[in-house]
């Protein structure tokens with residue numbers, strides 16, 4: 001299965017995806033950052049600058065759409081989500097953050113429906129709304145199905161925090177649909193190899209192992225289990241995999257998600273797929289995939305990306321994608 005949908009993910013989830021059909025969902029929705037995101041063009045010095053073409057907006061306001069989706073959440077199948085959303089509206093009133101959370105609540109309910117019993121979800125967000133999103137996920141998935149809050153620490157981004165500390169991490173909220181789910185522990189290289197004492201069982205007592213010269217023996221350990229802090233660089237403008245799509249995530253980050261929480265042949269869904277990093281990781285590791293995005297530029301970038309990375313890959317694009325300005329420009 002390799003399907004790419006152009007359009008609003010709420011409609012596509014409701015109309016196209018049957019219940020219990022997906023094994024893993026990764027979503028990297030807008031973060032409520034109150035800005036619009038332009039395609040980036042590469043400069044001669046290897047830097048980047050906005051190319052003047054808007055890829056998507058992350059600006060929210062309470063309006064007709066928020067009111068409609070709020071009503072749908074309240075009348076929907078998930079009572080906890082309905083109670084929580086109503087309570088949040090009581091506190092946050094009809095402002096941008098509430099419009100954003102209603103948008104997310106409606107979609108998380110559908111995502112929960114399409115996930116199989118053994119499926120997992122990773123919601124990529126940051127401190128702008130992570131506290132509210134965790135409440136919503138507890139309501140939709142059940143608090144008992146919360147697995148991890150993963151911190152992606154991107155140590156190579158130096159944003160100058162003038163009146164607060166500089167931000168250098170995002171969060172991935174990891175939930176599963178039930179207590180029985182796919183999980184493969186992963187290992188990564190240590191920054192510094194570690195010396196570990198060799199031990200042996202001598203007549204039921206664990207003792208340090210010694211060599212013929214009587215010296216204690218060690219082994220060098222060069223890797224470790226991946227824990228919940230993922231130290232990985234974010235993409236720099238000159239990075240080989242950089243496509244110029246704003247907010248593009250590193251392929252290595254998505255490979256971790258795919259390898260930890262799915263098996264070959266499983267179906268991975270990214271309902272806010274942007275330039276298709278999740279789909280690329282899924283294809284690379286033999287998983288099926290479904291990507292959805294409302295931006296024509298995103299869909300065109302995904303098509304170009306996948307055809308370049310996997311020659312002859314056979315996927316279907318659904319929806320009529322309008323013709324746009326050229327994707328990339330080099331100044």
Ligand SMILES: C[S@@+](CC[C@H](N)C(=O)[O-])C[C@H]1O[C@@H](n2cnc3c(N)ncnc32)[C@H](O)[C@@H]1O
Pocket residue numbers: 007008009010028029030055056245246247248249250271272273274275276277278292293294295298
């Ligand atoms: C933060 S970006 C995702 C970036 C992606 N993870 C990547 O590596 O390229 C969020 C994406 O969500 C899309 N989006 C926003 N609202 C949407 C909606 N209602 N339905 C589908 N896509 C939506 C935007 O067009 C944008 O491409």
